[in-house]
Amino acid sequence: MLTLGFNSTHDCGAALVEDGRIVFAVEEERLTRCKHQGGFPARSLQACLDAHGVDWADVDAVAHYWNPRAGLLRFGWHVLRNLPKSRTFFRRQPGIWSHMSRLPRRMREEFGFEGEFRHVDHHLAHAASCFFPSPFEESAVLTLDGTGEWTTTLMAEGKGTELRVIGRVGYPHSVGKVYEAVTQYLGFRPMSGEGKVMGLAPYGEPRFIELFRRLMRVDRHGRLRVDGRFFEYQYGRGTKYGPRLVAALGPPRRPESELEPRHRDIAASLQLRLEEVALELARRLRVMTGQRRLCVAGGVAFNSVMNGRLLRESGFDEIFVTPAANDSGAGLGAALWVQHVLKGGCERVPYPPPGLGPDFDEAACERALTAAGLRASRPADFLAETARRIARGRIVGWFDGRMEYGPRALGHRSILADPRREDMKDRLNARVKHREGFRPFAPSVLEERAADWFEGARSSPHMLFVFPVKPERRGAIPAACHVDGSARVQTVARITQPRYHALLRAFEAETGVPLLVNTSFNVRGQPIVCTPADAIETFLGTDLDDLALGGFLLSKEDLPNSAVSRRRAVEEPLSR
Ligand SMILES: [Fe+2]
Structure with a gap:
């Protein structure tokens, strides 16, 4: 049975599931080259079929990650009750609902797809995206996001191919929306800059924690409650925080302006409160279900510091966080929901190793190099040579195999x-990434060595958990260690990522350190590279030292003059 799942608002994408097995998934931004691309993911949908060599006639069902009819009455009442503040919703929401309701027709018109089309409850799609491909036969399930239809938080229990809903939290009580609003208050882009706030938090002191405890609390019935008097997001307004929050915390930070100690303290307080709320919800869920394992999804599950605390302190023995925790993962979850629940169930298949997207073989890499007028070497000791170059302090663009699904680069587009160099963070930022200086860089580590370097380390193949670096090791890897001595760790196993594992082994042989700094292969404001041509363009447009493309190695020193002038041409827009 072939089911296509997709999401259709922000960060859209599509995924193909065959008999419970995730076979392909890609986000539209990687194909259109427009970061956070939203709307109808036409290219991703077609790419799923093309990559798997099937036709639209072979697709049994298409699943959409949102049910436009769900929660309509409650939403309508919410809007009426809050007029005139909520009038923005009148302008915006009908367009979104009509876009979603017309999707079956659009599938017919654009692709000639006449088969079954299902709108799936948003949080059930999130829950399905984490539980069904999890390694657990049964578990508790927690989903947290901004909102999906009327739901912001879902608590459930999964057994085999069944998911039983235990409780829901309704809009506007949303940890995701509060985090988003404070992200905007702190001068970062909401629904994009939340990771920056998480990265900023360890620089501050949580001196506003009592305020945040009043803003977000879990009542005696276990329900999340937000004090809406401090926010405006619930009225659909562009500014998501309210005057009362400004009165309590001071003026909001202008984007790109200097970060003051107060801003760091606000980030620290928000982050701490999120962790407290998530821990409380998880502990209650553990008591309610009696389960020893937990699955987590929803955009908030990208908060890897929260995940690390859930792993250590919630009382669950094991936690699985789905790699595409956000709404593109909900598209994948919608497809899984249709197969496992609506179609009567099929075998559950564990989440595949990183790399669910487009693949490019050596010949495709060679063609892209030739098209760019570049000649690269193909050393016999390719991995050892790449490791040697990194050990000499060179910054390498690494392009290998299928592209990752979800926002983390995991050794395919990295x-x-x-990590041993004190100045590497600044060099990466100055020469390639152009990110805020306070943001940390994350390490990949050989799975079998992780416990030697990180406290309480567990398998973390998708870089979704933060662990403390062992104090005696911190000095050895300053570029991979955050200001509080923590790191967002990716563990790399030989069996699932043999080539990346071999590169880490080669680096260990060279230096004695089984880790590499791994950051996504893109520059600020652009999506991660997808094709060899994207990789070459980014290589030429930045101060990357080397490009490892498939089995080819290319250095900046080897570039012909024509490529250097092209590099300047590409670089100019980036520096504006
Ligand atoms: Fe969501």
Whole structure:
């Protein structure tokens, strides 16, 4: 049975599931080259079929990650009750609902697809995206996001191919929306800059924690409650925080302006409160279900510091966080929901290793190099040579195999650097990434060595957990260690990622350190590279030292003059 799942608002994408097995998934931004691309993911949908060599006639069902009819009455009442503040919703929501309701027709018109079309409850799609491909036969399930239809938080229990809903939290009581609003208050882009706030938090002191405890609380019935008097997001307004929050915390930070100690303290307080709320919800869920394992999804599950605390302190023995926790993962979950629940169930298949997207073989890499007028070497000791270059302090663009699904680069479209160098963070930022200086860089580590370097380390193949670096090791990997001595760790197993594992082994042989700094292969404001041509363009447009493309190695020193002038042409827009 073939089911296509997709999401159709922000960060859209599509995924193909065959008999419970996730076979392909891609986000539209990687194909259109427009970061956070939203709307109808026409290219991703077609790419799923093309990559799997099937036709629209072979697709049994298409699943959409949102049910436009769900929660309509409650939403309508909410809007009426809050007029005139909520009038923005009148302008915006009908367009969104009509876009979603017309999707079956659009599938017919655009692709000639006449088969079954299902709108799936948003949080059930999130829950399905984490439980069904999890390694657990049964578990508790927690989903947290901004909102999906009327739901912001879902608590459930999964057994085999069944998911039983235990409780829901309704809009506007949303940890995701509060985090989004404070992200905007702190001068970062909401629904994009939340990771920056998480990265900023360890620089501050949580001196506003009592305020945040009043803003977000879990009542005696276990329900999340937000004090809406401090926010405006619930009225659909562009500014998501309210005057009362400004009165309590001071003026909001203008984007790109200097970060003051107060801003860091606000980030620290928000982050701490999120962790407290998530821990409380998880502990209650553990008591309610009696389960020893937990699955987590929803956009908030990208908060890897929260995940690390859930792993250590919630009382669950094991936790699985789905790699595409956000709404593109809900598209995948919608397809899984249709197969496992609506179609009567099929075998559950564990989440595949990183790399669910487009693949490009050596010949495709060679063609892209030729098209760019570049000649690259193909050393026999390719991995050892790449490791040697990184050990010499060079920054390498690493392009290998299928592209990752979800926002983390996991050794397929990565920029790799030496974690031992004190100045590497600044060099990466100045020369390639152009990110805020306070943001940390994350390490990939050989799975079998992780416990030697990180406290309480567990398998973390998708870089979704933060662990403390062992104090005696911190000095050895300054570029991979955050200001509080923590790191967002990716563990790399030989069996699932043999080539990346071999590169880490080669680097260990060279340096004695089984880790690499691994950051996504893109520059600020652009999506992660997808094709060899994207990789070459980013290589030429930045101060990356080397490009490892398939089995080819290319250095900046080897570039012909024509490529250097092209590099300048590409670089100019980036520096504006
Ligand atoms: Fe969501």
